[in-house]
Amino acid sequence: MSSTKIFLKSSDDKTFEIDETAARASETLKNIIDGGCLDGVIPLPNVSSNILPKVIEYCKKHGGDNGSSKKIANGGVDKDKEILPDYDEEEDKREKVRVDELKKWEEEYMDFDQQVLYDLMLAANYLHIKGLLDLTVEKAASMIRxxxxxxxxxxxNINSDFTPEEEEEMILIEDEWDDEWAFD
Amino acid sequence: MAKEDEENEKISVEESMPTESLPEVLIVDILSCLPVKSLLRFRCVCKHWYALITDPAFVKTHLSRSLVSNSNLSIIFRNPISHNLNFREFRFNEFNIYPDDLDAFEQQAVAELNYPFKRPHYLSYIVGSCNGLLCIYNSKEEILLWNPSTRRHHKLPFTHIEYGSNIVCGFGHDPTTDDYKIVRIVQLHHALESKVKVYSLNTNSWRRIENMPFFLSYPNSPMLLANSALHWFANREMRRNTTSRFIVSFNLQYEEYREVPLPDFVENNVHMKLGVLGGQLCLLCAFIGVHVEVWLMKDYGVRDYWEKQFSIEQPWVMGNLYYLKPICYSKNGGVILQLMDSNELVLYDPRKGMARNLRIHGVPDYFQTETFVGSLVPVNAKDGTEQAKRKKKHMEHRKKKNMKQEADIESGSLAMN
Incomplete structure (x- = not known):
């Protein structure tokens, strides 16, 4: 099953290849595959050829496992998660290595400029890849905070549409804030 | 009218955006990951963003995202014996359990919080924390709701207090009516019963409810909030003996008392303490000198069963295990605990059975702790009193600022800046 190949066509008519298991990381692609429309190429009119390889790279890393990095990062927060009574040091070490490796991969993977980030976010949204969407949204948030x-x-690209009086009032509210707490 | 404005705004914002810009659903997603401080600053970006950030639906989205991802979390420290009412906040957004991260964690210092309601000659304590709001009670019998992130507060109207021996309060949220409620129990002198009043933020008023037909076991401990209900220990007789003790739960929606069963094993020589861990009701059972077992209530309100999570062995935690307070989970499954008698914070790893002291710079020698999540939840009663106060405060602030500027110009201190 893992050898089944799927072909995706970008908005600028370039074709890319992806394993079916990797493609299942996307809800949208998963539905197309399960719907039996695997004849030929899946056109993706909203994703360009400079973004699609990035998406494929993410899917390859995460397979059909949606948002796995998220689960690891928030381990222990899951309220119903049972804490293991038996501690296995080897398993713990392997887990740590796995988390570190994934973190390093994410860091390298996410190293691009803002426009690519937004395009990738749009693609993740369009293809319903929850893990990638969370990753890009959080990255964007950390960039603007x-x-x-x-x-x-x-x-x-927003123009302020407050009247001068309103603007003054808003700035005063902001000042009131600054007076007491310094900016980050 | 406001709705109409918002509609118009949406169109104008979308039109002004170039094609590569993000759709609103993603903008909202990004905003919901931000800390409150950034959001307050971004309200003045444009009218549309103002409407987005102040929209009650967004406030809820932002809150639930923070709760689910365990982000925007802080520990509040308050020195309970000092009349100098300072609150200090420690935020741990990027906190991880690995040793190198722990060092970074400890290097962050606590920040002073500007508590808006100082009463220098009265003691005050934190009743509870819920959805980013803190409820504070002082010995002048004043009760305050405070959102430290937006720095808004609301003083509750005074309500007559019956002549009684002890007062216990609890604070929580009723999700069905989206109301914040404060429950005050006054244990009467020489009587089994207690008088109970409930305050509702929606109506900004107190009302008396059915008496609590039990005797308070620990008249100095605040009630604990978990699963939209408050919890405390009570006895069926006017004696505080440990054998007849049980847990009372007060549902904030139905305002009914209910007995919560204890774990089956419980013996007389076990010291029990209630806590909350990760939003769940938690029972700490101390087998003196041996270990403490930490149990969590699962399937709350349905099957109500206790499940042992882990136990903490005596050698790993110095001091008296008797006085442990669970604070929160760290990332990767550790638990932060407060040792009440030695005033220390400990990070305990249940899988390894190992503990490590957390030495955070700036923590007072004696402290009461409370966790809270940074949120935009307003503290105004729905009657709009907060809005009016804000406007007034705002005008005063403006006046003060102008005066200060003039004074600065006169003294020439502006040139120094």
């Missing part, structure tokens, strides 16, 4: 409103407007 320390910014000023002006930088945000520039970033998201």
């Amino acid at each position: 320390g910014r000023t409103p002006d930088q945000i407007r520039e970033n998201f």
Whole structure:
């Protein structure tokens, strides 16, 4: 089953190959595969050829296992998770190595500029790849969390539409905040 | 009208965006990952973002994301014996269990919180914490709701207190009516019963409910919130003996008392203490000098069964295991505990059975702890009193600021900046 190949066509008509098991990381692709429409190539009109390889790389790493990195990162938070009574040191070490390796991979994988990040987020949203969507959304959040409103407007191409009076009031509220707590 | 404005806004924002910009659903996703401080700052980006961030639905989305991912979490430290009412906050967003991360964790210092309701000659304590709101009670019989992240607070209206021997309070949220409630129990002198009043934030008023027909076992411990119910130990007689002790649960929706069964094994020589861990009701059973077993209530309200999670052996934790308070899970399955008698925080790894002291810089010598999640949840009663107060405070602030600027110009200190 793992040898079954699937072909994906980007918006600019380039074809890419992916294993079926990897493609199942995407809910959208999974539904297409299960729907039996595997004849030929799956067209993805919303994903361009510079983003699609990135998506495939993520799917390959995560297989059909949606959002696995998330689960590891939040281990112990899961309320119904039972804490293992028997501690296996070897298993713990292997787990640590696995988590570290995955973290390192994610760090390298996520090393690109903002436009790629947003395009990848859009692709993850379109293809319903929850793990990738969480990863990109959290990355975007960590990038903007320390910014000023002006930088945000520039970033998201937004014009402030407050009247000068409203703006003054907003800035005062902001100042009130700054007076007591310093910026991050 | 506000809705109409919002609709218009949506169109204008979308039009102003270039094609490669993100759809609103993703913008909301990104915003819901941010700490409250960033969100308050980003309200003034544009009217549309203001509407998004202040939308009650977004406030809920942001809160539930923080709760599920265990992010935006802080520990509040308060020195309970000092009249100097300082609250200190320790945030651990990126906290991991690995030793190198632990060192970084300890190097972060606690930050002073500006508590808005100082009463220098009265003692105050934290009743509880829920969805980013703290409930504070002081010996002047004042009760306050406070959101330290948005720095908004609301003082509860005064309600007459019956002449009694002990007062116990609890604080929580009723999700069915989206109401925050405070329960105050006054144990009457020489009587088994207690008088009970419930405050509702939705109506901003107190009302008396059915008496609590039991005797409070620990009249100085606040009630504990788990599964939208408050919990405490009680006795059926006017004696605080340990054998007839049981757990009472008070459901915040139905406002009914219920007995929660204890684990079957319980013997007389076990010292029991209630706690909350990861939002679940937790029972700490101390076998003196041997170990403490930590049990969690599973399938709450349905099958109600206790499940042993782990036990903490005496050699690993110095001091008296008797006074343990579970604080929260760390990432990767560790548990942060407070040793009440030695005033220490310990990170315990249940799988390895190993503990490590956490030395956080700036923590007071004596402290009461409470965890809270950073949220935008408003503390205003639905009658709009907070809005009016804010406006007034805002005008005062503006005046003060102008005066300060003038004074600065006069003294020439502005040139120094």
